[in-house]
Amino acid sequence: MYSKLSTFPLLRLPKDVNTKVISNMDIIEFIDLSILSKRAKDLVRSSNRKCTDFSVALGQECEGLIEFPTHQSDFDFYSTNDEEDNFLKFDGLRIDGHQWRTKIVQNFTMKSWLNHLLCIFHCNQICLRIANSTADIELIRALLNWIKLDCLILEEGIGREYAEKILQHLPYTNVFINHVRIGHKEFSKINIQHMWSFHLEENQDVSLNDLLLNNSKILEIRKASLTPRALNRFLKLWTNNQTNPNLQWIIITSLVNIDLYDSKRVKNEVMDGIPHQIVTIQELKQSHALYNEFRDVPRTDGLMIHRKDGTKAAVHLNGFNWFQMIRLN
């Protein structure tokens, strides 16, 4: 039997072989190795351990989740100095309960840890969840620096003013706003940004004008205060090329001012004066990949409508509380 600390010249193995060695290590050993030197960091990067999602939540704590194809690891940042409340200066990292106390990382801050982890796991974007209003926006901007903000989630509990500020000052691609009311004026300002998707949850003061200003490809509004009549107006403007040309998919739930048991009347009101024909869900699935790719797409027959420029879309109405329109070409 040989001593536990007998040595092995890892770097003298062929490059693809030492990559194979590193591929056999668990995430903690992998990070341990990566902090030893630039060369060690390059080595672990070359083993191509890619995460699929990287999310950070700023609330009472700074925590997050790294997702890999086969497992996930949770982490949190903390201050080794109890008096420190600027999260950018948090210097401790815990992953799956493991803490790094070595001198090698004594100068690491939350920002440098974040950059390091994103680098070794081949990720250049994060999902940021903000759950309270204590984090200074400039600090968040400094934290993100080169990191692409793929997804921004604003949680219940942050103030309206703070939410509006965040939406104006951070660049993002996909936004989820949960239970935070956004003012009309601010809604218009944020909507003119280029976004991939925009999701609003619960009782937003969304008007038809807001829908027309929105520039995202996917727009989802849960529990909106829109009437069937407003949706009818929206569809008419769409058929006349007077709405957001990027819009590919719109989902609206919980319409208001309707008879809950008269879905036929709702349909008639929404589609009033708009030429349409029924298209079965089988036909839609066969000819449009989107119907097979996404979990939330409708499973019911649609109503095909046409825009002046030849663009087609399918409208789906599910009873009284659910409206979707999907652009087909």
Place this chain on the structure above:
Amino acid sequence: MSVENAPVVDVDEAAIPVEKKMYYRFESNDKKEFRVSELAIQQSETLNRLVEAMGYTSEDVENKPAIAIENIDGKTLKLVFQWCEHHKGEAIPVDDGSVPKIVEIPEFDAKLMDIDNGLLFKLIWAADYLNIVQLLNVSCKKVANMAQGKTPAQLRRVYLLPSDEEDEAAKRAAQEAQDPRAREVEEEFEERKRQGGNSFF
């Protein structure tokens, strides 16, 4: 089957082949000769291609010189062929690119690799050179297992990983070894700076 009983025949020790079937003769760089069965050879992509290309018959094997494997010594090659004989006929795993790898080290392999790290290092080089996928998998796993329960500082010692400063120093030393004049120029430059000169030329 134990490691000791694996059917690799060292010619010096046993002149008669163990089984009457197609086998090949190989010679290590320190002139040790081995007889290895055709089925065992299939574990090595490199050797398998080599013997296929040579098109040897049983008579050729006897009459022609052993196939020389010039960059592997006898001690290492013996381990390699023991492993191949033990695992002959087994499917060769295909790397699906997943990380982390899920590799189990069978008991036989664990015993075979209960060797000093110098020999383990040679075994890995040989497995890579001979393209023996599963032997490479288990031996890499064995090296990865050395990291278990270690602190970063211990990992540095176990895997002989230099710090950035040591890497820089080694790089400078290598450059200087290539060009001795470079050091002189650098020293001259430093001296002029100390004397307050702002131009080197």
